Amino acid sequence: MNKTKNYMLSLKWEEDNLLILDQTKLPEKTEYIMLKTVKDVWEAIFKLKVRGAPAIGIAAAYGLYISIRDSKTKDFKEFYKELKANSDYLASSRPTAVNLFWALKRMEKRAQESKDKSMEEIKRDLLMEAHAIRDEDEAMCKAIGENLLTLLKDGMTILTHCNAGGLATARYGTALAPIFLAKDKGWNIKVFADETRPLLQGARLTTWELLQYGVDVTLICDNMAAHVMSKGWIDAVITGCDRVAANGDAANKIGTYGLAVLAKAHNIPFYIAAPSSTIDIDTADGNGIVIEERSEDEVSCGFGRRTAPEGVKVYNPAFDVTPNHLITAIVTEKGVLRPPYDTAIEKLISKKE
Incomplete structure (x- = not known):
């Protein structure tokens, strides 16, 4: 997009946390807030601080990574059980937008595909998957606009x-x-x-x-x-x-x-x-x-x-x-x-x- 125009991103990944533009404050105040826990992400989705089906899906993907980022378990079954519980929790935030469930299922699938790797590699793969969901959405939206x-x-x-x-x-x-x-x-x-x-x-x-x-x-x-x-x-x-x-x-x-x-x-x-x-x-x-x-x-x-x-x-x-x-x-x-x-x-x- 033309960089000379003022264009605000709805969400960013910074300092290993999710930064979102709090849309409940617009148009009076432009304020980014840092989401550091899975509860932060759930509340941001539920309270419409981040909204719109694609953005909700992206936020949920990052939220699921955040939920297991500091997990200490070395056993994949225990790790996946924790991941699935947090995925179900995030899925409860809003019921209508299918992107929420689509993104969470995609993250779950990526974890399963990486199950033979080390825990640190699995976590890295999940973060990369969240980045991919974000990047693909940007390209998708541009293509929709062109069509x-x-x-x-x-x-x-x-x-x-x-x-x-x-x-x-x-x-x-x-x-x-x-x-x-x-x-x-x-x-x-x-x-x-x-x-x-x-x-x-x-x-x-x-x-x-x-x-x-x-x-x-x-x-x-x-x-x-x-x-x-x-x-x-x-x-x-x-x-x-x-x-x-x-x-x-x-x-x-x-x-x-x-x-x-x-x-x-x-x-x-x-x-x-x-x-x-x-x-x-x-x-x-x-x-x-x-x-x-x-x-x-x-x-x-x-x-x-x-x-x-x-x-x-x-x-x-x-x-x-x-x-x-x-x-x-x-x-x-x-x-x-x-x-x-x-x-x-x-x-x-x-x-x-």
């Missing part, structure tokens, strides 16, 4: 939801990757960003990130999307996702499903930016995706003060599922997938294998 650019033109205006930029990944992002790459090419692409209630990831993170990079961005409330579309101001909708089922149904931040319905009604293409690591072929369709439900306080006291009466019931799902028939294309690092998605995904997975 999405083939669907866009200079002068377009894009609507996006939540935050699927570099803050949610190793770098570049997924849904925002083509915006950054277009900026580097000299294209004039504008963005409308939904605020994304109740935690305002669009307002706090996406607009901040785009402004840092010099992109023309306009913030709107979630319930303004239909109005903006009706004005003819939106050429395409691009969102990220946390899990894609085998049939192409896609889970993403709550409110994405509604945008897909609106895009269909206004004849606007709706694109999902999805690293292949978010594709879960073991989940047949969206009905099998576990939807995380979060604290009622995020809705009733979301702005630092109570905005709803005491005692009112609150339903606070963090994600929803967009049915595949509303998705124009799923864009991965391997290429652009078109309906029928079950066939397209099957071909993609067979290529990977």
